[in-house]
Amino acid sequence: MKIALIAMSGVRVKTQTLAELGVTLPQFVNRGKVVASLPSLGLLTVAALTPPDVEVEYFEVDDLPPENRALIKYDLVGISSFTARINDAYRLADRYRAIGVPVVLGGLHVTLMPQEAQAHADAVVVNGAEGAWPKLVEDFKKGQMKPFYVGARKGVFEPGLYAKPRFELLKGRPYNRITVQTSRGCPLNCEFCAASIRITDSFQQKPVNLVIDEIETALKITQHPFFELSDDNTFVNKKWSKEFLTAVTPLNISWFTETDISIADDEELLNLLAKSGCKQVLIGFESPISHALDGMNPNNWKTCRQPGYVDAINKIQSRGITVNGCFILGLDSDTPETFHVIKEFIETSKLLECQVTVMTPFPGTPLYNRMRAEGSLLKDEYWDRCTLFDVNFTPKHMSVAQLEEGMMCLFKELYNEKQFLMRKRHYMEIAKEILS
């Protein structure tokens, strides 16, 4: 038996003027390119959960042969995709099914919209693959595959459910970044979040020894890889974090992850982080305006933390770790003046990198449900516009056009060569203080 696993990543901005602007601002597309070039850790995990007597091949969608003849050699096809490319995934699934190859769909979007996905699949996997995929394959072998399989929402890193991703499937491919997951979920529970929090009941932490084993395995198949932890919030548990940082330091790797500003509260953790090879942490500040953050988290965590943003950035960056500060445009209280406030904050805080996106109501999120109830969504179905740059709702205190224009002006001010150079120069000055 032979299974093809097909990853679909990368997004294309739909708004024409913004797409054209992106081409002229290289720094604007850098992070997007990085994300688009990451391998699918989810499918490598699916491969690991496949019984050993079944042959598995991993593909990026762009590497697929164009002829149907080449596709027909598989007994089963598994496809995973983001919301922005889910319609491409559905078209690919329809193509396989038309030539008689059964298709399984999975991933975050499919988990949140399983009924929609079912119209394009022989089976749909909801949540992660742990607890679902092995049963699906066994049922398929017996000719008894069911339309829905529900993966585990807890205990996914415990024996019986956990499987080490099959990094060896990436061997010989041109990936320069490798993803490793250390946790699923995030206690901050932001209203807009469409990440792994939607497939877990609570925060799931992978034991340090398993994470280290995965990194060591991945190191065997690539030269000089840069590791990207595919977590939503890596350092939630400070005790685990220190244990992990101590264990990862001797591996001498360079890596990146996402976290929150509470890491700045812990000097010991910051010092360990600096020694560990961590080059950058991505932190969702969302807005430099305190009241704009009201209601974003159930306990207003970000509102409470906003006054400490600049101090936290300085503490982290002074260790030579760059902070990639994320900001969201189009929050409920945002006005046409907000763009300038964000620009001023990014400049005065001396953030070494920034990522500004537009608020995006991903289907199935609390934000989507609220906006739908409020009648502020521009269309009922806009999945290919869930790019983080296309506007899909009517903002409360400005027009759609004002939001789009304000965003484009801000991008021009933030992502030009002069700003890029200023940030790099600032990094070099910090590095000079640290280097002996």
Add this chain to the structure above:
Amino acid sequence: MGENSTEQKLRQILSEYLKQDLTDVPGNEDLIDYLGLDSLSGLNLLALVEKKFQVRFDDEILWSLRSIEKLCDGISLAQKQMSDL
């Protein structure tokens, strides 16, 4: 300081920092590719060289300083600019 001694000192500084012997690395070899460095590690190298040679490279040439030869040229240029001030 002559060009040869600059190159010798540069190789020594980089070797010590990277904990890797760079004595035999060709002068025109792209160090970022050769060492498999990410962009921030590349900036660290530039910062280290600026600090050790007490120079400041022109922003316009910063990204071209990727080999021992180019770094030596950059150091010479920066030193000349400083002495011209």
